[in-house]
Structures are given as structure tokens and as C-alpha cells.
Amino acid sequence: MPSPPSRLTLFAAAVVLAACSKTQGVGGESSDASASTRAAQAPFVQAIAQAGTQDFEDAKRGLIARPSGKILSADGSVLRDFDAYGFLDAAAPDTVNPSLWRHAQLNAHIGLFKVMDGVYQLRGFDIANITLIEGKSGWIVVDALTSRESATAAMAFAEQHLGKKPISGLILTHAHADHFGGALGVISAQEASARKVPIVAPAGFIEEATSENVLVGAAMGRRSVYQFGRDLPRSAQGNVDTGLGKDVVYGSLGILLPTWLIYQANQPMQIDGVDFVFHNVPNAECPAELSFSIPSKKLYDGAENLSQTMHNLLPIRGAKVRDALRWATYMEQALEQTREAEVYIASHHWPIWGNARIQAFITKHRDVYKYTHDQTVRLMNAGLTPNEIADRVQLPASLAEFMAVRGHYGDLRHNVKAVYQFYLGFYDGNPAHLNPLAPADAGKRYLDLLGGADKVVAAAQQAFVKGDMRWAAELLNHVVMADASNQAAKALLAKTYEQMGYMAESATWRNAYLTGAQELRQGPPAKGVSKAAAIDLLLQTPVERFLEAMAASLDGPAAEGKKYRINLVLSDQKESYALWIDNAVLHFKRGQHPQADATLTLTKPLFVKMIAGTAGAKDTLLGDDLKVTGSKVDLVRFFGLIDKAPGNFGIVAR
Numbered sequence: 274m275p276s277p278p279s280r281l282t283l284f285a286a287a288v289v290l291a292a293c294s295k296t297q298g299v300g301g302e303s304s305d306a307s308a309s310t311r312a313a314q315a316p317f318v319q320a321i322a323q324a325g326t327q328d329f330e331d332a333k334r335g336l337i338a339r340p341s342g343k344i345l346s347a348d349g350s351v352l353r354d355f356d357a358y359g360f361l362d363a364a365a366p367d368t369v370n371p372s373l374w375r376h377a378q379l380n381a382h383i384g385l386f387k388v389m390d391g392v393y394q395l396r397g398f399d400i401a402n403i404t405l406i407e408g409k410s411g412w413i414v415v416d417a418l419t420s421r422e423s424a425t426a427a428m429a430f431a432e433q434h435l436g437k438k439p440i441s442g443l444i445l446t447h448a449h450a451d452h453f454g455g456a457l458g459v460i461s462a463q464e465a466s467a468r469k470v471p472i473v474a475p476a477g478f479i480e481e482a483t484s485e486n487v488l489v490g491a492a493m494g495r496r497s498v499y500q501f502g503r504d505l506p507r508s509a510q511g512n513v514d515t516g517l518g519k520d521v522v523y524g525s526l527g528i529l530l531p532t533w534l535i536y537q538a539n540q541p542m543q544i545d546g547v548d549f550v551f552h553n554v555p556n557a558e559c560p561a562e563l564s565f566s567i568p569s570k571k572l573y574d575g576a577e578n579l580s581q582t583m584h585n586l587l588p589i590r591g592a593k594v595r596d597a598l599r600w601a602t603y604m605e606q607a608l609e610q611t612r613e614a615e616v617y618i619a620s621h622h623w624p625i626w627g628n629a630r631i632q633a634f635i636t637k638h639r640d641v642y643k644y645t646h647d648q649t650v651r652l653m654n655a656g657l658t659p660n661e662i663a664d665r666v667q668l669p670a671s672l673a674e675f676m677a678v679r680g681h682y683g684d685l686r687h688n689v690k691a692v693y694q695f696y697l698g699f700y701d702g703n704p705a706h707l708n709p710l711a712p713a714d715a716g717k718r719y720l721d722l723l724g725g726a727d728k729v730v731a732a733a734q735q736a737f738v739k740g741d742m743r744w745a746a747e748l749l750n751h752v753v754m755a756d757a758s759n760q761a762a763k764a765l766l767a768k769t770y771e772q773m774g775y776m777a778e779s780a781t782w783r784n785a786y787l788t789g790a791q792e793l794r795q796g797p798p799a800k801g802v803s804k805a806a807a808i809d810l811l812l813q814t815p816v817e818r819f820l821e822a823m824a825a826s827l828d829g830p831a832a833e834g835k836k837y838r839i840n841l842v843l844s845d846q847k848e849s850y851a852l853w854i855d856n857a858v859l860h861f862k863r864g865q866h867p868q869a870d871a872t873l874t875l876t877k878p879l880f881v882k883m884i885a886g887t888a889g890a891k892d893t894l895l896g897d898d899l900k901v902t903g904s905k906v907d908l909v910r911f912f913g914l915i916d917k918a919p920g921n922f923g924i925v926a927r
């Protein structure tokens with residue numbers, strides 16, 4: 274998960290912005306909406322006019338208190354500024370899609386809310402919610418936010434307004450970090466274990482929670498900066514929302530090990546005197562996820578399969594593609610599970626009250642995923658390719674007019690491509706796309722063909738003026754990929770992305786375009802996503818995951834012909850692994866080589882720090898905290914073959 278390495282950069286950028294821009298845009302350029310952007314937004318004004326005000330009443334209902342001020346990290350940097358989105362208290366500016374503005378205003382209703390007798394929610398302390406359910410002796414806490422800092426702040430706020438109660442249960446609805454990363458801010462591992470506090474999670478929770486961050490953390494962390502708009506100014510020209518809530522709080526990430534796992538579609542369980550029925554719903558929104566009902570309260574918690582937005586079949590940060598049909602099936606089951614429900618809550622956004630409204634809400638969610646799936650498959654079978662299908666599929670009016678399934682987080686166009694990918698993969702079947710040129714190589718050839726960069730930029734300028742932003746972006750991307758030093762192309766591409774961001778209804782698209790514009794002007798962040806903040810999580814990750822990640826970091830060409838045999842002994846775990854390289858592939862299995870080149874003995878925490886990059890391999894190997902027998906030289910050479918991914922690679926320019 275991302276941490277705030279570029280806070281200083283952000284601060285410096287903000288100073289530059291204030292000095293040279295009349296509006297606080299992304300990177301100091303003029304940030305007004307173009308005429309074509311304003312025209313593109315007109316239909317959305319129509320859509321929200323029909324939406325009514327019920328959502329606002331729901332989002333405000335039961336407010337007990339609203340936080341202000343900031344959540345700070347241990348070093349004093351700002352992790353969450355509760356007042357940063359005050360600018361949303363105004364009519365929609367033309368730099369934000371009106372539908373997204375409405376959604377961003379709804380998410381700006383933050384605070385401690387009473388949902389019903391014995392049920393409270395803390396919303397806006399992070400991107401997700403904490404729900405508190407009153408048990409016989411204390412709070413049963415549902416979800417734990419992204420970081421220890423935000424969870425601690427939320428729980429302290431609840432204590433201030435509801436009084437002090439012990440934690441009598443913790444339910445971690447799914448294996449995404451924004452719902453478990455702050456577990457240690459809800460309750461310490463020592464207290465949870467001493468008091469035998471039940472910690473409930475879906476089957477496969479730990480495996481899924483720990484795997485994503487280790488193997489592809491560098492790529493996903495970097496891309497999530499685009500999805501969540503981490504480094505954008507909070508302003509009408511910058512970040513207005515994430516679609517799921519306000520800021521992701523990039524603080525210290527941890528986890529607690531579950532004591533109860535949910536395997537069944539309907540699994541009853543009593544926690545602190547409250548009778549729950551848990552529903553295991555894996556491999557839709559998350560590979561490990563549960564929802565639950567409390568029949569005595571007529572309460573249903575949809576976790577994240579349900580939220581007040583169309584969700585992602587494939588988030589743009591990257592993930593394994595999700596199963597739309599299974600998702601729709603879970604919605605069908607949820608309709609059954611909510612026959613008697615009067616209150617709906619979830620891991621993000623505001624609740625819904627009243628059975629008819631809950632059933633309508635779930636029905637629309639069922640059908641938005643089923644429609645997306647079925648229409649994509651229909652057009653796939655008719656021979657259309659992903660970009661063609663994305664341009665073709667539109668929601669029927671009965672779904673499009675329902676605000677809670679509009680694309681404020683997910684987007685129909687990338688969800689359509691996710692369905693295509695789920696069944697047919699990356700290749701569209703056209704041999705022209707079987708082995709296309711890499712972006713820089715294609716860019717250079719296009720530039721030569723079209724008579725040079727200046728002509729292409731001039732053509733892009735014409736497209737920009739006409740409002741043909743997709744074409745302008747395509748032309749300019751060729752120039753920038755061919756030559757990242759072309760300032761005219763980068764400046765115009767930044768302006769183009771900015772307008773595309775202003776038009777986007779999806780917060781993630783807006784954040785991606787505006788971050789692209791920002792990085793064209795300022796370059797990528799100085800540092801990648803730091804793993805140091807996730808050390809509490811990494812320590813709970815099985816050793817095999819680190820060894821898999823290590824194998825996937827082996828520099829293949831450099832390892833060709835090498836035959837190292839290394840023993841790894843984790844002294845505190847009483848575990849040994851034999852590591853070896855064959856065919857430029859790093860393998861491992863439990864046990865030890867009888868004749869190793871070297872044996873490395875160290876503790877798991879030290880090994881994790883070494884592999885996670887928070888302690889350098891060479892320094893660690895030369896330190897006193899570990900034991901090496903055999904050839905230290907071989908060991909250093911072996912670890913020299915393991916790539917470190919700094920995680921701040923260029924995306925919009927190389």
C-alpha cells in the first residue's frame with residue numbers, strides 16, 4: 274500500500290502552484306474547463322436533476338458529531354485533513370462532472386452517525402467505514418480502516434461521544450487493506466488475545482490480505498496513486514473524491530489474525546450476545562469476503578459487494594479480474610437475505626432504510642453487473658473487440674437513472690473490458706495486435722510518417738480545440754513516448770488529460786487523468802511506495818509469499834547459467850528453505866541442501882526487512898544479526914541477482 278513519501282514534494286508543489294496559478298490546478302497551469310468539456314457535462318446535469326434528495330437525507334441521517342482538524346502521522350505529517358473538502362459546499366464548478374460533484378458532496382457527510390438503536394457508523398475517517406454494534410459487554414467493531422492512525426482517531430471519536438466500552442468482537446469483512454489495515458488501532462494484538470476477543474473474517478482472508486501487497490506491491494502501489502489521486506491538490510481542479518469516500522489514509526498498515534473463519538453461505542454465530550448470520554461471498558468484489566445479517570435488528574451489511582456506486586470488475590490500479598456473473602448471483606442471494614431487512618449498511622458510503630428501497634437497491638446492483646456481463650458477451654460473440662464494445666454498451670435508462678449504480682468509482686467502459694479479459698484475455702484476436710510495436714518504437718515511426726513532432730502536436734492542438742480529446746491524447750502520447758523531452762507535446766497532453774479528468778463521472782478516471790497531467794508537468798514522485806509503513810502486515814505474511822516475490826524479482830538474464838544453492842534458516846520460526854537457481858529461475862522448497870554454497874541463518878523479521886527493502890540486502894548480510902556459513906561471496910552474488918523495484922516508474926512519460 275502506498276505511504277506518503279512524497280509529502281514534501283507535494284508541499285513544494287503546492288507552494289509553486291500558489292505562486293503561478295490563478296486556480297489551484299494540477300501542476301500550475303491554467304485549469305479552466307474548455308467549451309467542449311462544458312458541453313459534455315450538460316447531460317449529467319439532467320441526470321442529477323432527476324435524482325432527488327433522498328440520498329442526501331440518508332447521508333446526513335443520525336449525525337451525532339462531525340470531526341474537524343487533522344489526523345497526523347507519528348512524524349507530524351498530515352494523513353487526513355477533515356476540512357480539506359470544504360470547497361464542495363458549493364454549486365458544481367465546470368471543472369468537475371456534475372454527477373461526480375453530487376457524489377463527492379454525499380461523501381463529504383462525515384462523522385459519527387447513529388444508524389439505529391445499538392448500531393453506529395464512523396464515516397470519513399478514511400476511505401471506508403467503521404461500524405459499531407452494541408453487544409452485551411462492549412462494541413462489536415465491523416472493519417478497521419486502512420491505517421492504525423485513522424482507526425485510532427475514529428475509535429477515540431466514538432469514545433468521546435458514546436462513552437468508553439471494551440471491544441468485544443472484530444469483524445473484518447474482506448481482504449482489502451482499507452478494511453483491515455487499521456486493525457491494530459482498534460485493539461492491540463495482546464489485548465485481543467488476552468481477552469479472547471473473537472476476530473471474524475471470511476475463509477482465505479490472511480492468504481489474500483497478505484499476498485497482493487507482496488508480489489505486485491510496487492506496480493499496484495504506484496498505479497494506486499493514479500486511481501486514488503493521492504498527490505493531487507484537494508480542489509475543484511484536483512481531487513474531489515475517490516468514489517468510495519474521501520482520502521485513503523496512507524499511514525501504518527497492520528493486521529490481526531482471525532480466530533473465526535466464515536465458510537458457508539449462511540453461517541450463524543453469536544458474538545457478545547448478538548446473533549449474526551454470516552454469508553461467505555468470495556471472488557466477487559474480493560477473493561475473500563463476507564456479508565452478514567442480524568435478524569433481530571432487521572439489519573443487513575453488504576460489505577463491499579454492495580455500495581452506493583457501480584463498482585470495479587477490474588480496478589484501474591490493477592488486480593485479478595473479477596467475476597461479474599458470480600457478483601450478480603450474490604446479489605440474487607442478497608435479495609433473499611434481505612426479505613425482512615429494514616436497514617442496509619456497508620463498508621463504504623451511507624445506509625439505506627426501508628425494505629422496499631433496500632430490495633430495489635440490490636436489484637439494480639444485480640442487474641448492472643448482469644447487464645454488463647451479458648451485453649459484453651453478446652458483442653464478443655458477434656466479433657466486436659474491447660474498444661468497440663466499450664464504445665457500444667450503454668446502460669438501459671432504468672439502470673442509468675439510478676444514481677447508486679452509476680459509475681462514480683467503477684466505469685462501465687473499463688468494466689466491459691474486464692468481462693472481455695475474464696473470458697478472452699488481453700488479445701482481441703486481430704493479428705495486427707499479436708505483436709505490435711512498443712509505445713516508443715511506434716511513436717517514433719508515426720512521427721516520421723506524419724512529418725515530425727511539430728506537425729503531430731499541431732494536429733493534436735486542432736483536435737483539442739474541437740473537443741476531440743481522445744484523439745488529441747492518442748496523437749500526443751505518440752510524441753511523448755517517442756521523445757519525453759518534447760515540452761510542447763507534454764504541456765498539451767497535460768491540458769488534454771485535464772479536460773478528460775474534468776469530464777469524467779468516475780472519480781478514479783478523474784484522478785488518473787489529473788495525476789497524468791500533474792506528472793507530465795512535474796515528473797513522477799521522487800520515491801516509490803514505501804514498505805516500511807506496512808511492516809506489521811508483512812510480518813504476518815507467510816514466508817512462502819516473500820520467497821515467491823523474491824523469485825519474481827530475479828534478474829533472469831543476469832541469472833542465466835548461474836547455479837547457486839542457498840539454505841535459508843529462519844531461526845525464530847524453526848523453518849528452513851532450500852533455494853536454488855536453475856534455468857534462470859529461482860526455486861525454493863522446505864528443507865536444506867546437503868551441500869549448499871552458503872547457509873544464511875536469521876530471524877523472520879530481519880528477513881522480511883531485507884526482502885521488503887526496508888533494510889538493504891548487502892548491509893544485512895554484512896551485519897552481526899545473522900549467521901552465514903559457507904561462501905559469503907556466493908551469498909552476496911546470489912542476492913545481487915534480486916532486483917529492487919523502486920516503484921516510482923514513469924507512466925505518462927518515460
Ligand SMILES: [Zn+2]
Nearest residue numbers: 401449451577
Ligand atoms: Zn473498500
